[in-house]
Amino acid sequence: MDRRPVTLEEVARIAGVSRATVSRVVNGVATVDRELRQVVEKAISKTGYTPNRAARSLVTRRAGAIGLVLPDEGRTLHDPYFGRVVSGVLPVIRPLGVQLVLTTGDHREVVDDLRQHRLDGVILIHTHGADPLPRQLIEANLPVVLAARPVRPMSITFVDVDQAAGAALAADHLVERGCRRLATITGPLETPPGQDRLRGFQEAVTRHGLPEPVVIEGDFSRQGGAAAARRLKGLDVDGLFVASDLMATGALPVLRHTGRRVPGDIKVVGFDDSSPAVECDPPLTTVRQPVEDMAAEMARLLVQRVERPDRPVSSVVFAPTLVIRQSS
Amino acid sequence: MDRRPVTLEEVARIAGVSRATVSRVVNGVATVDRELRQVVEKAISKTGYTPNRAARSLVTRRAGAIGLVLPDEGRTLHDPYFGRVVSGVLPVIRPLGVQLVLTTGDHREVVDDLRQHRLDGVILIHTHGADPLPRQLIEANLPVVLAARPVRPMSITFVDVDQAAGAALAADHLVERGCRRLATITGPLETPPGQDRLRGFQEAVTRHGLPEPVVIEGDFSRQGGAAAARRLKGLDVDGLFVASDLMATGALPVLRHTGRRVPGDIKVVGFDDSSPAVECDPPLTTVRQPVEDMAAEMARLLVQRVERPDRPVSSVVFAPTLVIRQSS
Missing domain, CATH: 3.40.50.2300 (Response regulator)
Structure with a gap:
């Protein structure tokens, strides 16, 4: 392993920049121009210079x-x-x-x-x-x-x-598609996203003049989505908002096995737009959070x-x- | 924030151990007894002592x-x-x-x-x-x-x-369940796991005196599994080894949509025993790697x-x- 003591000056000479610039890069100052930083890092890499993070950390009191x-x-x-x-x-x-x-x-x-x-x-x-x-x-x-x-x-x-606004998007869409008997599988209700998605959905449903939606608590996991969907059995529901895509991947097979076609018998909207949404069968309409x-x-x-x-x-x-x- | 200079000695006194033991814990020496380490760490936490990782790192030349x-x-x-x-x-x-x-x-x-x-x-x-x-x-x-x-x-x-031995377990099991026309969806064949799982499967199939299995290359992704399963359409296959559970979660819906019942028409074995295996529909027989x-x-x-x-x-x-x- 290369242990020869390359100096800061040597790095500055090879990079064609000032000693102060090298020092700023080495100390992780955020305002150094990106291209300049790359030139310096290349010189550091080429020379095998080790800026001695430990000594630096003593000065900056930063872990990096x-x-x-x-x-x-x-x-x-x-x-x-x-x-x-x-x-x-x-x-x-x-x-x-x-x-x-x-x-x-x-x-x-x-x-x-x-x-x-x-x-x-x-x-x-x-x-x-x-x-x-x-x-x-x-x-x-x-x-x-x-x-x-x-x-x-x-x-x-x-x-x-804006969790509540996202849940309202889901409700508005289901109503627009003709759903009138709505249900939701929520996230864990001790978490703010769980609470806000439920509140946003309920308020939007009420705004449309529809009866209170059926509420089944889930836990944001695939297994939790499946368990919640089993509790929908026998209920007269034509629109379902599942508060996470991952739960929806658990809920969809249960709906299929209980003889409910999606979207024919029941329309489903998820939340997240994460990879499971496109991998679902059928692919999932969902509220995207960036x-x-x-x-x-x-x-x-x-x-x-x-x-x-x-x-x-x-x-x-x-x-x-x-x-x-x-x-x- | 607590900045008073607590000393190593103080920590040692509170923990009821020697200064050398505190030092060994602070320096991350691996051989310190676990319980002793916990006693020292508790004392460190209680006193708010900051071992000064930077100074320590200068001595040990370790990043931790x-x-x-x-x-x-x-x-x-x-x-x-x-x-x-x-x-x-x-x-x-x-x-x-x-x-x-x-x-x-x-x-x-x-x-x-x-x-x-x-x-x-x-x-x-x-x-x-x-x-x-x-x-x-x-x-x-x-x-x-x-x-x-x-x-x-x-x-x-x-x-x-032992990737090849795992793939052989899959082949042996499919043959034992009565499958005679085998196929495999492989991992990416430029990777050792992709290569070894294919080789192990092929060798085991040959050992059973069966014809060469159909080989379709996949990429260890869910989408890749679905794409590979579509290429199985029209082929006379009754046993399928999918070289990762994640690919199997993509392949199973494709088999269902092309009218093949699992396990009735075609039996499927995965590899990994990761969470998708139990979340599959139907739940997946698979080779477990620990x-x-x-x-x-x-x-x-x-x-x-x-x-x-x-x-x-x-x-x-x-x-x-x-x-x-x-x-x-």
Whole structure:
């Protein structure tokens, strides 16, 4: 392994830039021009220069890493949502030389990682009403971005889609297609997305002057969608809003096996527009949330928070759209 | 935020252990007893002591992080395989205080991250025949573990399942169930798992004295499985080995729509025993590879390599098993 002590000056000479520019690239200053950064990185790579991250970190007190906090040890990665989050986050942070660390929802570990400068900030994916972690992080003034609005209002940065407006799109579409007896399979009702999608759907149905929809609670998993669909058996329903595509992939085979044709007997609309929506049989009409764009925004907001912790908290809410396929 | 300079001595006093033990925990020495480590970590957490990772890293020249290299920017995370890998790796490395960094297959970045001590080692998931990265890492003496055997033999640590033996289990089972006209939807044939599963299946079929199976190349994706199944239309086949469960989830609806009942008209066996296998309609008989155990072994071998780079290269091959469900 190459251990000869290449100097910063040598890298600057080969890159044809000033010593200060090399130093700025090495220290991960976000405002360096992208092309200039690439020239410097090429020179660093060519010379085998090791900027000594550790010494740098002593000066900047930065880990050069942000955490994506999973609610459990990798099992939730089965949800295609995570792939979309990762593919949104990486292109934002990699050019800044920031790493993406996968970590678990163990509270002590997350707080310790931040305190001990093993992470500069974290993106929290799933939180439920009783989860004290967001408030702990806020009170310790540690940089955090939530992937959905917090259950109770607090001074925290979050990125969300307008969940209720998305559910209303689903209701409007089902009514427009002639459905009059509506039902919904919800997400877990202790989570804000679960709550907001239900509320948005119910309000829109009422606005159309239709009776209250049948409500069956699900859990955002494929198995949960199947179990909820079994509870629809014998109910007179002609339009179904399933609050996630993954649940819909569980619900559709159950509808088929109980003799209900989709969309002939019952029309179905999902939520997310993730990969299962196109892989469903039939392909699923669904409410699209722009997860990759939302994840990129989370990464940008988190990086800003790390660089300027004194900035006022700002959050971003994206607009949903309806994608029409064969299930409705 | 707590910034008072808690000392190592203070932590040792509260934990009731020696200063040397605290130091060993802080420096991530792998041989510290697990319970002792927890006592020290609790004291660290309680006091808010920040071990100053940067200063520590200057001494140890360690990043305290290993990389999981994705072939692309997160899109492959849709494959449930990754969730299983993460859930195998995290329980091994977290007690050692090692982070798991998600990174992309950009070669220069991977090599630079290792050279610049941003990563101590990497697990490479997907490699194909033309990929020069494994050899580059070996030649630079950088710690790496492959998640499957390399295409061409080289002195590299890998963890694999006996792919050919798994495919033979599938063939034996189909023959035992009375199938005589066999076909297989393969993985991408430039990858070792794609090659080995095909070879194992073909050899077993020949061993049973049956005609050569029909071979249709797939790509380990759901869409690829569907496309391959469409090419089976009109062929007289009563037993199908699909070389991944994810491809089977694409193939089964196509078989249904072309009027073939599973298992009545055609019996189907998958490979992996990942979550789609149980979510298939019908649930899938499949060859189980113990991915979580394999991933844990990759993590252990990588940590050993980082700690003792002079160790002789050793690899581990796990045995597959057959899981019988309703599709056969």
